[in-house]
Structure formats: structure tokens, C-alpha cells
Amino acid sequence: MKQTSEILFQDKRLGFFLYLVVEALMFATLFATYILFTPASVGADPSEVYELRTVVLTSVFLLSSSGTLMIAEKGLKTWDRKKIWIGLGTTFLLGSIFMGLEIHEFYKYVHEGYTITMNNFLSSFYVLVGLHASHVAFGLGWMILLMGQFKQKLPRSLFIEKHKIFNYYWHFVDVIWVLIILIVYVPYLF
Amino acid sequence: MNVPFIGEVPSDIVVSWIFVSLIGVLLLWWLTKKEQWPTIWEYARTTDNRKIGTMYILFAFLFFIRGGMDAMFIRSQLAVPESEFWVFQSQKYNEVFTTHGTVMIFFVAMPLLIGLMNIAVPLQLGANDLAFPYLNAISFWLFVSGAVIFNMAFFFNAAPNAGWTAYAPLSSDTFTTGPNNNYYIFGLQISGMGTILTAINMIVTIIRLRAPGMKLTRMPLFPWATLVTSFLIIIAFPVLTVALLLLTFDRLYGTSFFLGELGSPIYYQHLFWIFGHPEVYILILPAFGIFSDIISTFSRKRIYGYRSMVIAIALIGLLGFMVWAHHMFTVGLGALANSVFAITTMLIAVPTGIKVFNWLFTMRKGVVRIKTPMLFSLGFIPTFVLGGVTGVMLAVAAADYQYHDSYFVVAHFHYTMIGGTILGAFAGIYYYYPKMTGKVLDETLGRWHFWLFIIGFHLTFMPQHFAGLNGMPRRVYTYSWDDGLFLLNFVSTIGAFVMGASMLFVVWNLYKTHRYGEKVGKDPWDGRTLEWSVDSPAPEHPFDPVPQVNSRDAFWYAKISEESLPAAENPRPSPIPVQTIQPVVLAGILGVMSIGFIYQWVWMQVIGGVGVLSFFILRSLTDERKKAYRKEEES
Ligand code: HEM
Ligand SMILES: [Cu+2]
Numbered sequence: 001m002k003q004t005s006e007i008l009f010q011d012k013r014l015g016f017f018l019y020l021v022v023e024a025l026m027f028a029t030l031f032a033t034y035i036l037f038t039p040a041s042v043g044a045d046p047s048e049v050y051e052l053r054t055v056v057l058t059s060v061f062l063l064s065s066s067g068t069l070m071i072a073e074k075g076l077k078t079w080d081r082k083k084i085w086i087g088l089g090t091t092f093l094l095g096s097i098f099m100g101l102e103i104h105e106f107y108k109y110v111h112e113g114y115t116i117t118m119n120n121f122l123s124s125f126y127v128l129v130g131l132h133a134s135h136v137a138f139g140l141g142w143m144i145l146l147m148g149q150f151k152q153k154l155p156r157s158l159f160i161e162k163h164k165i166f167n168y169y170w171h172f173v174d175v176i177w178v179l180i181i182l183i184v185y186v187p188y189l190f
Numbered sequence: 191m192n193v194p195f196i197g198e199v200p201s202d203i204v205v206s207w208i209f210v211s212l213i214g215v216l217l218l219w220w221l222t223k224k225e226q227w228p229t230i231w232e233y234a235r236t237t238d239n240r241k242i243g244t245m246y247i248l249f250a251f252l253f254f255i256r257g258g259m260d261a262m263f264i265r266s267q268l269a270v271p272e273s274e275f276w277v278f279q280s281q282k283y284n285e286v287f288t289t290h291g292t293v294m295i296f297f298v299a300m301p302l303l304i305g306l307m308n309i310a311v312p313l314q315l316g317a318n319d320l321a322f323p324y325l326n327a328i329s330f331w332l333f334v335s336g337a338v339i340f341n342m343a344f345f346f347n348a349a350p351n352a353g354w355t356a357y358a359p360l361s362s363d364t365f366t367t368g369p370n371n372n373y374y375i376f377g378l379q380i381s382g383m384g385t386i387l388t389a390i391n392m393i394v395t396i397i398r399l400r401a402p403g404m405k406l407t408r409m410p411l412f413p414w415a416t417l418v419t420s421f422l423i424i425i426a427f428p429v430l431t432v433a434l435l436l437l438t439f440d441r442l443y444g445t446s447f448f449l450g451e452l453g454s455p456i457y458y459q460h461l462f463w464i465f466g467h468p469e470v471y472i473l474i475l476p477a478f479g480i481f482s483d484i485i486s487t488f489s490r491k492r493i494y495g496y497r498s499m500v501i502a503i504a505l506i507g508l509l510g511f512m513v514w515a516h517h518m519f520t521v522g523l524g525a526l527a528n529s530v531f532a533i534t535t536m537l538i539a540v541p542t543g544i545k546v547f548n549w550l551f552t553m554r555k556g557v558v559r560i561k562t563p564m565l566f567s568l569g570f571i572p573t574f575v576l577g578g579v580t581g582v583m584l585a586v587a588a589a590d591y592q593y594h595d596s597y598f599v600v601a602h603f604h605y606t607m608i609g610g611t612i613l614g615a616f617a618g619i620y621y622y623y624p625k626m627t628g629k630v631l632d633e634t635l636g637r638w639h640f641w642l643f644i645i646g647f648h649l650t651f652m653p654q655h656f657a658g659l660n661g662m663p664r665r666v667y668t669y670s671w672d673d674g675l676f677l678l679n680f681v682s683t684i685g686a687f688v689m690g691a692s693m694l695f696v697v698w699n700l701y702k703t704h705r706y707g708e709k710v711g712k713d714p715w716d717g718r719t720l721e722w723s724v725d726s727p728a729p730e731h732p733f734d735p736v737p738q739v740n741s742r743d744a745f746w747y748a749k750i751s752e753e754s755l756p757a758a759e760n761p762r763p764s765p766i767p768v769q770t771i772q773p774v775v776l777a778g779i780l781g782v783m784s785i786g787f788i789y790q791w792v793w794m795q796v797i798g799g800v801g802v803l804s805f806f807i808l809r810s811l812t813d814e815r816k817k818a819y820r821k822e823e824e825s
Binding site: 003007008010014018021029033036041116117149154 | 765
């Protein structure tokens with residue numbers, strides 16, 4: 001017979017996947033908004049605003065963080081505490097660098113005069129990419145909490161459950177970033 | 191009246207301040223005298239589905255009174271031409287129809303249905319609770335928080351005023367300044383979050399917590415309707431969330447998504463109706479489910495055409511996403527778009543018609559007992575058919591140029607939403623009252639309620655069809671003697687007061703039942719499904735042992751062969767209940783944060799934001815699974 005923790009985890013996983021569907025639909029609506037309003041007839045054009053270098057840098061850091069998280073996932077399977085620490089730690093580090101670059105990007109745009117009210121291209125850009133960035137920030141906080149709970153010695157099955165749910169979240173945020181690259185940046189960079 | 195800090199305040203608000211304070215004091219006194227505080231404390235901390243469901247219905251009833259009073263003011267103002275009833279003209283009238291519509295849809299119809307789902311669905315499946323009891327409490331308190339935010343607006347003389355649809359650019363800060371429509375936005379955002387979480391909870395419950403042997407195809411129709419409705423919710427509500435988010439940026443942060451030369455008001459309409467049309471099916475499908483179970487029970491027959499009923503629910507759900515532009519026929523989307531949406535809209539009438547025939551065939555040759563729940567179901571069928579017929583009329587795009595934004599549309603949606611959703615909720619409340627409280631509501635008073643309500647209803651809304659066809663636009667606060675609309679409106683107003691009076695019988699009935707009603711057993715209606723195999727009121731953890739289900743209506747066939755349901759071997763573990771005040775706390779924090787945004791007090795937003803994030807940490811650290819998993823680990 002299956003264990004209680006296993007069945008309750010499967011409930012939670014299904015629930016969380018449904019929640020991610022909700023999130024995906026919100027992002028989908030924002031993507032539609034961006035496509036609808038970009039490029040705008042007045043104000044800045046995306047090609048003046050975006051810079052290839054920032055996009056490449058941010059992407060390298062965020063996308064590789066999905067890879068480093070896999071180290072932790074491996075560690076969960078064999079209960080290798082070292083792997084879990086390394087995986088979570090590097091993921092956190094890479095995510096933080098991404099966050100720093102993203103803040104810098106917004107800061108620079110605003111300083112160059114590309115503010116959220118300039119035109120609807122920029123409005124939808126800031127809302128969409130800003131929502132994604134706030135998801136990354138939330139994920140960073142979540143990782144700190146998770147590391148705290150790892151030290152705290154929860155029941156092992158509960159820690160694994162919490163870690164796995166976080167992994168789904170982080171990979172989801174990464175997939176949204178890939179879509180942002182493809183839909184938001186790429187059409188106006190090349 | 192001039193009040194410090196708030197300014198000039200209309201007299202209706204002053205009256206309601208006095209009124210609400212008096213009621214509040216009375217209530218506090220009564221609760222203390224009756225020593226009810228421990229009960230309240232218990233309910234505030236519960237995660238039990240029956241208790242949460244009961245609270246949903248209780249709060250919905252409170253908001254029903256508020257929305258109903260709005261309706262009475264509307265009808266009083268419109269009773270005669272060129273009238274000036276109290277303060278309800280121009281801007282005040284806009285406020286009163288906005289709050290009426292929003293309250294009725296989001297804070298009455300939705301919670302009534304969700305409340306009934308909470309009470310009945312787990313029991314019908316043989317589950318011991320919803321999949322996530324803690325999350326369920328969160329959902330409920332988010333609904334309360336959103337509703338309180340929305341209803342607060344009126345007391346601060348800032349009731350929303352751009353219609354329940356809040357069309358931009360009217361709802362942008364260029365045309366409706368002040369905090370009014372911020373209340374609308376945040377009230378709906380917070381309660382909408384609760385609704386989304388409920389939908390997730392319901393889906394997981396239905397997919398994973400059914401009793402052994404209860405295949406999907408053996409489920410009663412209410413869980414089926416709940417399942418499809420929940421999928422509609424998780425697809426439709428995120429779109430509303432984003433529409434309101436963009437509107438927030440327009441109102442608070444100077445963007446122009448929906449207004450000005452750059453923005454697109456039509457885009458708001460699309461987003462709103464991509465949510466809004468599925469929303470009306472979210473309101474009707476659960477009612478269909480309730481009626482199906484009630485009609486089957488009171489005809490002592492299996493539901494006719496079970497499979498086609500399920501397919502019809504699914505089809506309605508699916509088609510519901512392909513018709514939103516029928517609310518925008520007059521916008522100028524072009525002949526092709528209008529034709530496509532006209533046809534998809536008309537198609538929906540087909541599965542709906544199938545359901546109507548199946549209900550009729552279920553009763554045919556059945557042993558029909560007309561108890562109050564059945565009476566409401568019988569009233570529903572012809573009423574809802576009328577609403578469906580006017581719906582198909584509205585679907586004729588060319589003709590809709592005449593009907594659109596007239597009282598004909600008002601009549602249509604009241605026939606569907608009152609004739610469907612509200613009658614369904616009443617039927618469900620009478621039907622499930624024993625499962626909620628252990629008592630059956632009084633039959634005679636129930637009949638009074640039904641007859642007054644249905645007569646009042648048709649008196650109110652039948653004439654509105656003709657007023658609309660004669661050219662009376664909706665959302666206007668007066669008309670002239672020359673318009674020839676006096677009689678129609680006057681009858682309508684009389685009807686509205688008859689409906690209002692019928693609700694007094696509900697109050698009387700509640701009082702009488704609690705005072706003099708006797709406890710009933712498990713199965714007062716001679717029911718067919720699992721909820722009637724457990725005690726009334728349903729205890730926490732009702733199924734012990736969990737039954738093994740071997741057919742549709744298994745409980746009925748067990749009764750016929752005079753056996754009890756066999757106990758299942760190895761049922762899955764039940765969800766973990768808790769006692770916690772955390773959900774109330776979260777609702778409070780979100781309320782504070784919303785007020786911060788509504789009045790743009792940044793410090794308050796920060797406090798609220800920090801509060802929410804700290805709450806997440808607290809929640810994770812106090813996870814009720816810790817204990818259960820530790821026990822498992824040790825064994
Ligand atoms: C046979 C099924 C139905 C059809 C063909 C139908 C068709 C329509 C059409 C074409 C309109 C737009 C009219 C206009 O604005 O000019 C409309 C409005 C409306 N319908 Fe239905 N409908 C159906 C069922 C329902 C149901 C079941 C509900 C709710 C329980 C509902 C609620 C509404 C509401 C609330 C509006 C007005 C929204 C507003 O403008 O404020 N309808 N319907
Ligand atoms: Cu519609």
C-alpha cells in the first residue's frame with residue numbers, strides 16, 4: 001500500500017500544477033497584450049530600447065539555474081545532502097545575479113527616458129517582464145525558506161515534498177522566461 | 191450632511207451608518223447574551239467543508255440583503271416617469287446599479303453555489319473533506335475579505351459607479367475619479383483569488399478523493415457540474431485578473447492600456463467578456479447539477495440520459511469560451527465575426543435543450559413528490575426556458591442592434607440568473623438544509639416563499655422584455671410620460687416588492703425551524719446518493735468506514751436490497767483537518783493592503799505586502815503535514 005505522505009504529495013502536486021495553469025493563462029494574456037500594443041505608433045520603438053548583451057546575460061544566468069536545480073533534484077532522489085546544498089546554493093546564486101541584472105536593466109531604461117507611461121509598448125513590457133521578475137524574486141525568498149527548513153530537519157518526506165513543489169515553480173518561471181525571449185526580445189533584436 | 195474628513199455625505203449613507211451601527215450593537219449584545227462567542231471562534235478556525243459551506247451561504251445571504259436593497263431602490267426610482275426617489279438619480283443611480291450587479295453576481299450567486307459545493311460534493315463522492323482543507327478556509331476568507339472591501343465603499347461615500355462590467359474608458363481615472371472603482375478592482379481581485387483556489391480544490395477532490403469504485407461515470411451530476419465549472423473558473427478568472435491588473439495600472443500608475451489615443455477600450459471589452467461569458471456558465475452549470483440530482487430524487491427514478499447530461503455539461507462548458515463577442519455585436523467587429531459568434535451562441539442552445547428534455551423525461555412515469563426543493567426545480571424549468579429563448583433571440587446579431595443595452599437584455603439575464611442560478615441555490619438550500627443543520631425547513635413556509643418569489647419574479651421581469659422592445663435603455667434613471675413605459679415599469683416595481691416580501695418568509699422559516707423544528711435522520715428525502723448515508727448534520731470525517739461503490743446511485747440500490755453499503759478495503763488516507771486562525775489573519779492583511787492601494791497610501795501597501803510575505807513563511811513553518819509525516823516516518 002502507498003504511504004500517506006506519497007498520496008498527499010500527489011494531491012498537492014496536482015493542485016500545484018493546476019495553479020501553474022492559472023499562472024500560465026495570466027502570462028498568456030499579458031503576452032497577448034504585449035503583441036497587440038508592440039510596436040507602438042508613438043514613442044520609443046523596441047529596437048531602440050533592447051540590448052542584445054543584457055538579454056544574453058540574463059538568459060544565461062536564469063536558464064542555467066534550472067540546470068543547477070537538477071543537481072538538487074538528483075540529491076533528493078538519493079538523499080545526498082551535499083548535492084542538495086550545492087544545487088540549491090548555486091541556483092540561488094544564479095537567480096540572484098539574474099535579479100540584479102534585471103533591476104539594472106529596468107533602472108537603465110527608466111534613466112534613458114523609457115518609462116512605463118511613454119507608450120503602450122513600454123507599459124505592456126514593464127507589466128509582463130515585471131511580473132516575471134517578481135516571480136523570480138519570490139522564488140529567491142522561497143529558496144531561503146527552503147534552505148532554512150533543510151537545516152531544521154523536517155520529516156524527510158515533507159522536505160522532499162516542499163522541495164519538489166519549489167522545483168516545479170522554478171522550472172515554470174524559466175519556461176516563461178524562454179517565452180519572453182522568443183516573444184518580447186527576439187523579434188526586435190535581429 | 192457635512193462630515194469631517196469625508197465631506198458632504200448624502201442622506202442615504204447617513205441613514206445606513208446609523209442603521210448598521212444599531213444592528214451591530216444589537217448583534218454583539220445578542221451574541222454575548224446567548225454565549226455564542228465560542229461557536230464563532232470555532233467557525234473562524236475551522237477547515238471542515240460543511241462548516242465552511244454553511245458560512246459561505248450565510249454570508250451570501252447577508253450580501254443578498256444588501257444587493258436586494260439596491261434593487262428596491264432601483265425599482266422605486268423607476269416606478270413612475272420623471273420621478274425623484276430619495277437620492278437615487280444620476281451619479282447615485284449609477285452607483286446603485288453597479289453595486290447591485292456586482293454584489294449579486296460575485297458575492298451572492300457565486301458563494302451560494304460554492305457553499306453548496308462545499309457541503310454536498312465531498313459527501314456525494316464519499317470523500318471525508320475537500321482535498322486541501324486549509325486552502326479551503328483560505329478561499330472562504332478571501333471571499334469574505336473581497337466582499338467586505340467591496341461593500342465598504344458605500345459607507346465611505348465611494349461606491350463603484352461604472353457598471354458591473356466596469357467598461358473602460360469610463361472606469362479609468364479620467365472619467366471616474368476618486369477611489370470608487372478602485373474598490374471594485376480590489377474587491378474582485380481578492381475574492382477572485384479565493385474562487386480560483388476553490389476551483390483547484392474542487393478539481394483535485396473530484397479527481398483524486400472519490401470513494402473506491404466511484405468511477406467518474408458513477409458520479410452524481412452535481413459533482414460533474416462542479417468539475418466542469420471549476421475548469422471554467424481556472425480558465426476564465428485569470429483573464430479577469432489580468433484585465434483588472436491592467437486597469438489598475440491605468441488608474442493608479444498613468445498607463446493608457448484602455449484609453450486615450452494609444453489605448454484600446456475594445457481590448458478591455460474582449461478581456462472582460464472572455465471572462466464574463468464563461469462566468470455566466472459558471473453560474474448556471476452548478477445549478478443544473480443541483481436540479482438534476484433533486485429531480486431524480488423526487489421522481490424516484492434514475493436521471494434520464496445520464497451520459498447525454500454529462501456530455502451536455504461538457505459541451506456547454508466548451509462552447510462557453512467561443513461566444514464572448516455576442517456581448518459586442520454592436521461594437522463593429524464586422525459582419526464575419528458577428529456571424530461566427532452568432533452561430534456559436536445559438537449552438538449552445540442545443541445542449542441546453544437536451545438537458546431540459548432529460549429533466550422532463552426523468553419525471554415522466556416517475557413517482558413525483560412535490561416537496562419544496564422539487565417545487566423550485568419545477569419552477570425553474572419553464573422560467574429558464576424563457577431565458578434561453580430570449581438568449582437565442584439576442585444571438586441574432588442583426589436583431590441585437592435593436593435589443594442591445596435595452597431592458598430586453600436585462601430581462602434575459604434575470605430570467606437566466608434568477609430563474610436558473612438563484613432558484614437552483616434555493617432548491618439546493620432546502621434540499622441540503624438537513625445536511626447543514628440536522629433539520630428540515632418548514633414545508634408550508636417554503637411553499638409561501640416559492641410562490642411569492644416566482645410570481646413576483648415574473649411580474650418584475652416579464653414586463654421588462656416589452657419595455658426593452660419599446661426602446662427603454664438599461665442603466666438610465668428615468669424616462670418621460672411620453673415614452674409610454676409607465677405601466678410596464680410600475681408592474682415591474684410591484685413585482686420587485688413581492689419578491690422582496692417572499693424573502694421575509696425565508697427569515698421566518700429559519701426562525702421557526704430552529705425554534706420548533708425537530709432533528710431528522712440521515713435520509714429525510716429518501717435520497718439516492720452517498721450524502722444521505724451519513725448523519726445529519728454531516729459530521730467531520732463522515733465516512734468511517736469508507737463505502738465501496740459498485741454502481742450509480744449505489745446507496746439507493748443498497749436501500750432497495752435492504753443492505754448497507756459494503757466497506758471499502760484499503761481506502762486512501764483522508765486530508766488533514768486543522769484548527770487555525772491563520773486564514774482570517776491573511777484575509778485581514780490582504781484587506782489592509784487593498785485599502786493601501788485603493789487610497790494610494792504607500793506606507794500601508796508596504797505594511798500589507800510585508801504582512802503577506804511573512805504570512806507565507808508562517809504558513810510553511812506551521813504546516814500541518816509535519817506531524818502526520820513524522821508519525822509515518824517513526825512507524
Ligand atoms: C441559451 C443560452 C443563452 C444565450 C443564447 C444567451 C445569449 C446572450 C446574448 C447574445 C447576450 C448579449 C445581449 C446584448 O448585450 O445585446 C446575453 C447577455 C447576457 N446573458 Fe445570456 N445567453 C444565454 C444564457 C445565459 C445564461 C445561462 C446566463 C446566466 C446564468 C446568461 C447571462 C447573461 C448576462 C448576465 C448578460 C448581460 C451582460 C451585460 O451586458 O451586463 N445568459 N446573453
Ligand atoms: Cu454571453
